[in-house]
Every structure is written in structure tokens, then in C-alpha cells.
Amino acid sequence: MLIIDTEKTRALLPFEQLVPALAQAFREEVQVPLRHNHAIHPDSAMPGCMLLMPAWNNQGFLGIKTVTIYPQNAAVGLPGLHSTYMLHSATTGAPLALIDGNEITSRRTAAASALAADYLSRAQSSSLLVVGAGRVASLLPYAYRVIRPIQRVAVWDINPAQATRLVDQLQADGFEAQVADDLGQACAAADIVTCATLSTTPLIRREWLKPGTHLDLIGGFTPLMRESDDACFDGTEVFIDTAEAPMKAGDLLSPLQSGVLQRTDIRADLAALCRDLHPGRTGETQITVFKAVGTALEDLAAAQLVYLQVTNN
Incomplete structure (x- = not known):
């Protein structure tokens, strides 16, 4: 299984390639179940939530992203969002790569925004x-x-x-x-x-x-x-x-x-x-x-x- 770190992930997702890649993905058949949303310590001083976001396509790929959101993190100098991405083979289920989810999330969000615009x-x-x-x-x-x-x-x-x-x-x-x-x-x-x-x-x-x-x-x-x-x-x-x-x-x-x-x-x-x-x-x-x-x-x-x-x- 590959482990692809932050810098490598960032370098491999230039917007010139990512925007058209998203456009192509929206044109194809992709299975996207509703995300799971779980509140973490909602009554505490630092409430958060966790999202689980799976998807798979006809090109042989299956993946799931885990995201944690803690809005109060800014007060302690930390990002409000952290995530990881696990990519699998949709044919065998074998894990293929662990990829920096923060870079995927931030760059695909910006790319989707531009795609819509x-x-x-x-x-x-x-x-x-x-x-x-x-x-x-x-x-x-x-x-x-x-x-x-x-x-x-x-x-x-x-x-x-x-x-x-x-x-x-x-x-x-x-x-x-x-x-x-x-x-x-x-x-x-x-x-x-x-x-x-x-x-x-x-x-x-x-x-x-x-x-x-x-x-x-x-x-x-x-x-x-x-x-x-x-x-x-x-x-x-x-x-x-x-x-x-x-x-x-x-x-x-x-x-x-x-x-x-x-x-x-x-x-x-x-x-x-x-x-x-x-x-x-x-x-x-x-x-x-x-x-x-x-x-x-x-x-x-x-x-x-x-x-x-x-x-x-």
C-alpha cells in the first residue's frame, strides 16, 4: 500500500488537471452513499463532528474519507478540519493508498467551486x-x-x-x-x-x-x-x-x-x-x-x- 504525504498529494493535484478531472467524474456513474455524520462531545467546550464519506466507480476504485471538524480549534492555533483518505480496489477491496485527506479536501473543494463558476x-x-x-x-x-x-x-x-x-x-x-x-x-x-x-x-x-x-x-x-x-x-x-x-x-x-x-x-x-x-x-x-x-x-x-x-x- 502506498502512503502519499501532504507535499506529494499537493503536487499531484494542480488545478489545471483537477478541475477537468472533477468535470469528467460528474459525467460518469459513481456510487455515493449519503455521508455519515457523528457528533463528538457536543456538550463539551470543544465540540466536534466526524464525517465518513465513501464512494466507488466503474474504473475500479473505491475510497472513503474520514473528516473531523472542530470549529473551536482556531482559538488554540489549529486547523478546524482534519481528514484522511483510504483508496481501495473496487474489484478486490485491497487497500491501494493512504493519501493526505486535508489536501484532497481543500483542493477538490476549491476545484469544484471553480468548476461550478x-x-x-x-x-x-x-x-x-x-x-x-x-x-x-x-x-x-x-x-x-x-x-x-x-x-x-x-x-x-x-x-x-x-x-x-x-x-x-x-x-x-x-x-x-x-x-x-x-x-x-x-x-x-x-x-x-x-x-x-x-x-x-x-x-x-x-x-x-x-x-x-x-x-x-x-x-x-x-x-x-x-x-x-x-x-x-x-x-x-x-x-x-x-x-x-x-x-x-x-x-x-x-x-x-x-x-x-x-x-x-x-x-x-x-x-x-x-x-x-x-x-x-x-x-x-x-x-x-x-x-x-x-x-x-x-x-x-x-x-x-x-x-x-x-x-x-
Whole structure:
């Protein structure tokens, strides 16, 4: 069994390859059971949860990702999310590789965000607002640069020092980057607004979004997590990554419960977009919203990409 560490995993998942690999995976038949979600010490000072995410495909691969989420870790200087990925043969069940799950999770999340934006944002979108400055958020400008001519990046984070560190990194890599002091003004100036936080209260207001904006919500994945207000789903074109999103995402559950959003208002999922069953954006002035909770399909596609590069070289 191969053991593929963080640096190797990162090097083998460039967005130029990962975005099209995800698109291909969404076009194929992949078995993805509903994830298991387990609360860990919910009444303690450091509550957490564990996710178990299996998937298998017709190319002979079976995998499972374990994820632990501890939102309070930031207070002690640790990441809020840790994960591992075990890849098996779907034919024999034999273990093939243990792969760094943190890199798979963060890079496939950013790549899926960019993949959706390829269908849902305006083709000439050049300004990006990143809400959040953690591991996933730090990758989003690089993923978006694969599918759009991104030149200007603004970064907002509840921790201004963390936003500044990300801006410094982006500037060093050639982006016109700056810290967003006023979130509302930054939203109004952006072609694409992408959110990757663990927020439990809405951050983005509908009134801040100009016509033609694409709003990407990829941070929240539980009923208690929110990155947008209900009004963001009122009169906008709403898309999701998978059918799990309306069952588990607070950003969708709240407007569904209030009646602002109806199930029939959700236009399509990412598989339908990748299979050309829905055209995605159809006008320059539409406000599009993509809500993702993540899927084991993406993890498996990333792990397969890593494994095949290692074994074919």
C-alpha cells in the first residue's frame, strides 16, 4: 500500500488537471452513499463532528474519507478540519493508498467551486472577493484563475491579520490583491463572491450583490452553518452540487423553511451542468448562486488522479 504525504498529494493535484478531472467524474456513474455524520462531545467546550464519506466507480476504485471538524480549534492555533483518505480496489477491496485527506479536501473543494463558476459566472469575470482566509479560501483564487481571467482579488476575514497574510501571498503570486475592510462594498465591486468559512451567522446580504454577480457558498455543510441571508435566494438562479445540499445546508434550509425558496426553484446540480442537461447562466444580469456541501465523488476523483500519476510514472 502506498502512503502519499501532504507535499506529494499537493503536487499531484494542480488545478489545471483537477478541475477537468472533477468535470469528467460528474459525467460518469459513481456510487455515493449519503455521508455519515457523528457528533463528538457536543456538550463539551470543544465540540466536534466526524464525517465518513465513501464512494466507488466503474474504473475500479473505491475510497472513503474520514473528516473531523472542530470549529473551536482556531482559538488554540489549529486547523478546524482534519481528514484522511483510504483508496481501495473496487474489484478486490485491497487497500491501494493512504493519501493526505486535508489536501484532497481543500483542493477538490476549491476545484469544484471553480468548476461550478465555469458554468455560472460571466465569462469575462475578472474581480473576485474571497470571504474567509483559511486553507480552502487561500486556494480559491488559484482555482478560479484556471477558468476565468481573474486579476483583482479582495479578501475579507473575521481575523484581519489572517486576511493580510493571504493578501501578501496572493500579491507575491501576481494577483492584484487587497484586504476588504468593508464586506458590503467589496461584494458590490466583485464579479464573483466566494465564501469558504465555518460561519453560523449570515455574512452576505442580497442587497450587496450587483446584477450579474455569481455567489459561491462552499463553507457551510451543516444545518447550523450560514454564509448568506435568506434574501440571497429570492429571485436568483440557484444551483447545488448534489441532492444532499438541500437536506444539510443551513444556507438552503432556512430560505426553504421561510418560503423564500422552493425546491422547484433549484435549477440543477453539478452533474446536470457537467452533462449539459442545463445551460447554467443564460444572461449577463442574472445573479447566480451555487451552494455546495461537498461530495465523496470529488474526493474519489482527486484520489484516483493522485494514485494514477504515482503508479504510471
